[in-house]
């Protein structure tokens with residue numbers, strides 16, 4: 289999907305919501321366990337229910353890999369089921385030497401047909417460039433993450449500089465490509481860091497996880513993170529997909545997604561009229 293197509297979808301749906309498919313056999317409604325493929329059945333119903341309110345879906349690979357070949361089969365079926373006009377994110381957090389990254393890019397872009405993949409930039413330029421050789425595909429680099437451990441390294445000041453490590457990561461990696469195929473992850477739990485991030489990358493899309501279950505504030509994220517074309521994709525996983533766990537789980541998920549979308553529409557209205 290191109291950047292323009294993403295802008296168009298946000299406008300059309302008045303939403304920049306990404307639904308995270310962190311699908312866990314322990315958490316899905318019990319009645320689905322009798323299905324041939326409970327994970328796929330759950331995802332299918334969640335996608336159907338939330339599609340009017342979401343522009344993106346983010347399966348987190350860990351939840352599928354944890355189940356071995358069975359989990360990967362559920363992921364493949366989910367990707368085949370995905371509507372054509374949504375942006376898909378393989379939340380894989382990969383990062384390796386160039387020739388291995390080539391294989392990851394093949395796995396996610398060619399084999400599974402994802403639009404994008406999350407990548408940890410710790411190994412530097414040659415670990416990231418293989419993902420940039422595909423047209424209409426995106427690399428999403430971890431910058432300022434939502435977890436408490438983000439302070440261990442990301443917030444550390446670089447010696448003889450006023451820059452924090454995550455700021456250096458953004459500033460340097462932004463020179464490897466452009467806003468047409470690169471995004472950054474910034475946690476909603478750290479809205480104050482969005483000011484500095486936007487000073488470095490005013491035009492890039494930011495993927496923002498951490499609203500919902502992790503307690504981040506959508507209005508704070510919009511206040512500090514929106515650029516002149518929105519420029520945000522905000523993810524919620526547990527807050528939407530586990531809004532209910534009975535027979536009506538999909539309706540509950542739809543309601544939770546709609547509530548977020550309504551807030552997003554109001555933010556878009558506030559910022560762009």
Ligand SMILES: O=C(O)c1cc(=O)[nH]c(=O)n1[C@@H]1O[C@H](COP(=O)(O)O)[C@@H](O)[C@H]1O
Pocket residue numbers: 308310348379406432433434435473474475497498499500501502523524525526527
């Ligand atoms: O890359 C991510 O998506 C990610 C980065 C980050 O800094 N924090 C973060 O929570 N995530 C992912 O975003 C999702 C958040 O899920 P919920 O907290 O249930 O909404 C999970 O799949 C996390 O792995």
